[in-house]
Amino acid sequence: MILLVLVVGILLLLLAVGVLVIFLRRRSRRTAPASARPKKQARQAAQPAAKDTAPGKAAPARPARPRQAEKPQPPVPAPKPEPAEPPSRSPLPPAPESGDKIRILIVDDNPDTRDNVSRLLYFEKDMEVIGQATNGRQGIEMAMALKPHIILMDINMPDMDGITATQELSVKAPYSQVIIITVQNEPHYMKRAMAAGARDFQPKPFTAEELVSCIRRVYKIGEPIYRQLEATQAASVQAAAEEAEAASADENRLMVAVYSPKGGIGVTMLASNLAVALQQIYGNAVLVDADLQFGDIMVHMNTRPTRTISDIVHDNGADLELLPDVLLPHNSGLKLLLSPPQPALADAVTPATLSDVADSLRQKFSVVVVDTCHKLDDKTLAILDKSDYILFVTTPELPAIKSAKQFYDLARELEYDLDRIGLVINRANLPGGIQPDKIQKILKVDRADFIPYDPRLLLAINRGVILTQQDPNSALARSVRALAEKIGQKFLAGETTVQSA
Numbered sequence: 001m002i003l004l005v006l007v008v009g010i011l012l013l014l015l016a017v018g019v020l021v022i023f024l025r026r027r028s029r030r031t032a033p034a035s036a037r038p039k040k041q042a043r044q045a046a047q048p049a050a051k052d053t054a055p056g057k058a059a060p061a062r063p064a065r066p067r068q069a070e071k072p073q074p075p076v077p078a079p080k081p082e083p084a085e086p087p088s089r090s091p092l093p094p095a096p097e098s099g100d101k102i103r104i105l106i107v108d109d110n111p112d113t114r115d116n117v118s119r120l121l122y123f124e125k126d127m128e129v130i131g132q133a134t135n136g137r138q139g140i141e142m143a144m145a146l147k148p149h150i151i152l153m154d155i156n157m158p159d160m161d162g163i164t165a166t167q168e169l170s171v172k173a174p175y176s177q178v179i180i181i182t183v184q185n186e187p188h189y190m191k192r193a194m195a196a197g198a199r200d201f202q203p204k205p206f207t208a209e210e211l212v213s214c215i216r217r218v219y220k221i222g223e224p225i226y227r228q229l230e231a232t233q234a235a236s237v238q239a240a241a242e243e244a245e246a247a248s249a250d251e252n253r254l255m256v257a258v259y260s261p262k263g264g265i266g267v268t269m270l271a272s273n274l275a276v277a278l279q280q281i282y283g284n285a286v287l288v289d290a291d292l293q294f295g296d297i298m299v300h301m302n303t304r305p306t307r308t309i310s311d312i313v314h315d316n317g318a319d320l321e322l323l324p325d326v327l328l329p330h331n332s333g334l335k336l337l338l339s340p341p342q343p344a345l346a347d348a349v350t351p352a353t354l355s356d357v358a359d360s361l362r363q364k365f366s367v368v369v370v371d372t373c374h375k376l377d378d379k380t381l382a383i384l385d386k387s388d389y390i391l392f393v394t395t396p397e398l399p400a401i402k403s404a405k406q407f408y409d410l411a412r413e414l415e416y417d418l419d420r421i422g423l424v425i426n427r428a429n430l431p432g433g434i435q436p437d438k439i440q441k442i443l444k445v446d447r448a449d450f451i452p453y454d455p456r457l458l459l460a461i462n463r464g465v466i467l468t469q470q471d472p473n474s475a476l477a478r479s480v481r482a483l484a485e486k487i488g489q490k491f492l493a494g495e496t497t498v499q500s501a
């Protein structure tokens with residue numbers, strides 16, 4: 001009898017231990033974190049908490065939550081476990097083809113819902129929750145800043161409800177497509193939401209498949225809008241970049257005119273030597289002979305006028321497309337635009353043509369140097385107006401200084417910007433000449449540059465060589481080069497030296 005009681009007791013004890021083990025195992029499985037469970041199980045755990053109460057319906061249990069606005073929370077950062085097998089799901093719309101992720105903003109005042117939806121979407125490779133807002137107002141601000149493709153919008157929220165927010169979003173962030181997510185799935189609410197501009201309506205509770213399918217469907221609808229905005233943005237970014245490039249390119253360009261109201265002063269000498277020096281330092285320079293009737297550039301540069309500005313002139317103006325074809329190369333690297341071969345042809349070159357030519361050359365060359373005629377007519381004025389800088393040449397002789405004074409008086413009267421005019425006193429050291437400081441006083445000019453008299457110049461001109469090129473150590477060449485460097489520093493700061501003299 002005692003033995004029987006003992007055996008029954010042991011059996012009962014074993015049974016109790018077995019029941020306890022099974023209970024503990026089940027319990028430990030239930031309390032394991034979602035991320036440690038198989039994906040399908042985690043997806044079920046991520047069902048959003050239903051919270052809104054439809055009129056006349058019993059309110060589903062809803063967790064207590066703070067009513068004040070909360071800071072937006074980042075998407076669930078938990079590491080993504082690879083599923084053992086892909087979850088079976090109903091046929092879904094395909095993921096975006098472009099490889100872009102669907103950017104999603106969650107707007108819900110319930111932190112559990114935000115968290116659950118965020119967690120649920122975390123498993124979708126083509127989706128990304130880029131932000132969470134706690135009410136409609138914050139949702140609008142975040143939508144404008146983050147430009148999500150999709151906004152998952154709750155209806156009942158403090159401060160601003162989802163329908164009002166949807167209405168405002170259609171104006172403030174038309175790019176973003178709104179999906180209303182709520183338990184209030186009555187037709188009345190659906191109608192209001194759709195009238196406010198929502199694209200779709202996802203009643204709670206919903207499965208992961210239903211939500212993902214809804215998001216992909218709405219993304220597909222919004223795709224033309226996304227592409228349009230992206231194209232507009234890309235175009236405006238490109239336009240801004242081009243504008244900045246053009247502005248900086250324009251900053252690093254120089255058109256300088258060399259002028260004197262008196263003939264035989266040394267204008268052509270200075271223009272040709274300066275152009276060679278600028279070409280040597282900065283490269284990509286062109287020398288224009290705007291002394292249209294009796295220009296001497298061809299003589300100074302020892303070239304024949306096989307092609308000249310006359311070749312681009314026709315009845316109605318100039319054919320600027322031909323301009324590159326009429327530029328002559330010089331052995332210094334300079335390009336030359338020569339004046340017409342006969343004085344009679346000069347009349348056909350109008351001031352407007354000269355302006356157009358100047359504009360066109362400015363676009364193609366870093367440096368444009370223009371030799372001008374001493375006559376202050378419309379053609380010369382067209383060149384002076386287009387120039388960034390005018391080198392005004394005079395010599396220490398009374399007649400030259402008299403003309404210079406007349407010019408400066410006129411310039412002041414016309415309120416010309418005198419900072420654009422640089423005084424150059426040529427043959428400054430000529431014996432018997434008026435002292436430079438006296439010239440400056442007469443002309444009321446603070447600064448001047450000086451080019452010395454150089455007896456080698458005459459020989460160079462007669463041989464058809466440029467002194468700056470032929471004899472860079474001559475006094476004249478050094479002073480011209482110093483002048484070129486000074487002007488270059490002022491206008492071509494970004495450019496680099498391409499050749500050494």
Ligand SMILES: Nc1ncnc2c1ncn2[C@@H]1O[C@H](COP(=O)(O)OP(=O)(O)OP(=O)(O)O)[C@@H](O)[C@H]1O
Nearest residue numbers: 263264265266267268269427452453454455457458
């Ligand atoms: N610094 C100088 N040293 C020596 N000779 C010079 C100097 N500057 C100019 N000359 C001489 O003056 C002459 C006239 O120069 P240039 O042809 O450059 O003057 P211009 O002002 O262009 O005259 P035009 O009104 O005929 O166009 C040159 O042939 C040259 O011999």
Ligand SMILES: [Mg+2]
Nearest residue numbers: 267268291296
């Ligand atoms: Mg000349």
